[in-house]
Amino acid sequence: MDGSELMTDMLVPFLKMNGLGNDFVVFDARENEIALTPEQIAAIGSRTKGIGFDQMITVEPTNSGAYAFMRIHNRDGSEVGACGNATRCIGRLLMDEAKTSNVAILTNAGLLIAHASDSETLVSVDMGVPRLEWKQIPLAEEFVDTRAIELQIGPIDAPVLHSPSVVNVGNPHAIFWVDDIETHDLERFGPLLECHPMFPEKANISLAQIIGENEIRLKVWERGVGLTRACGTAACATGVAAARTGRTARKCTVHLPGGPLGIEWREDNDHIIMTGETEIEFEGELNLNTLTYTKTASGDAAMEPTQ
Incomplete structure (x- = not known):
């Protein structure tokens, strides 16, 4: 040998999960710390070269x-305080591990409580109380009423998008109410609005359409991620904003590209309860040296009966 040491593969187990298509790579770091740089996180999150x-x-x-602390990083490596769908997925895992029907999970946005349902895959989570004051969201300037703030894209006399509702549910959200979410190019406007000077911490940008009594269609551009099939905190923020503006009652269904989420903004304590499906896609091992991975076991889909 020439004196150099052979690098030993460092294999770390992980789970690939999703909540309505909002997908996650989950590491258990309770016994062994897992420290990754933003560049490594972005490489693992790549849809073409990584796990995705x-x-x-x-x-x-x-x-x-x-019961545990949940740390959340976006695909670009940035850390965020809350993710509703991830909380439901992690809640499912921890409730199964603890053999209990509810579990408390600490996040950078506060304490969240997950609850089991009659179905193994359906999980509810108490997302706490929404923050509605302009400083709490936060906004760059004062607005007394955050149900609709002065912000628009397009000509002054004919804006393409305007007057969003703004809510913080562990992270900042701006919801634009439109007649048809498909007639607006969120992939084009999303990056501009996410980084708008009005939002000093950036923001998640949603297009919301009322499609029936207490029924909402939603499309989300997620801060640090991009277009996503589902965003739990966006659904919560939209449910709150819809109730505050009289568009729905405090209990509604939010339909995202990945599927429906039930949202209830409780009148007795102002807590938001979000309910939806979870899925384990597969188990795997990640090589921390090469950032390559192998699948070691199938998930929920493999356990479903064939038709």
């Missing part, structure tokens, strides 16, 4: 009294 995900989740130990 909307968010990377690390489950970590905590002394707070919660």
Whole structure:
């Protein structure tokens, strides 16, 4: 040998999960810390060269009294405070592990409580109380009423999008109410609005369309991710904004490209309850040296009966 050491493969197990197509790579870091750079996270999250995900989740130990701490990174490597669909997925795993019907999960946005349902894959999560004041969202300038703020794209006399509702559900959201979400190019406008000077911490941008009594169609451009099949906090923010503006009652169904989420903004305590499906896609091992991976087991789909 020439004196150089052979690098030993560092294999770390992971789960690939999704909540209505909003997909995650999940690492259990409660016994062994997993520290990745933003560049490594982006490489793992690549849809073409990596595992591919909307968010990377690390489950970590905590002394707070919660069952575990959940750390969330977007595909671009940035860290965020909350992700509703990820909380439902992690809640499913931890409830199964603890053999309990509810579990407390600590996040950078606060304590979230996941609840089991009659179905193994259907999970509810208490997302806490929405933040509605302009400083809490936050916005770059003061607005007394955040149900509709002065912000538009397009000509002054004929804006393409305007007057969004803004809500913080662990992260900032702007919801533009439109007649038809398909007539607007969110992939074009999303990046501009996400980084608009009005949002000093950037924002998730949604197009929302009322399609029936207490029924909403939603399309989301997620901060640090891009277009996504589902975004739990966006659905929560939209449900709250719809109730605040009189478009729906406090309980509604939000239909995303990946499927429906039930949203209830409770009147007695202002907490938001979100309910939807979860799925384990597969188990795998990631080589931390090469950032390549192998699948080691199938997930929920493999357990479904054939027709």
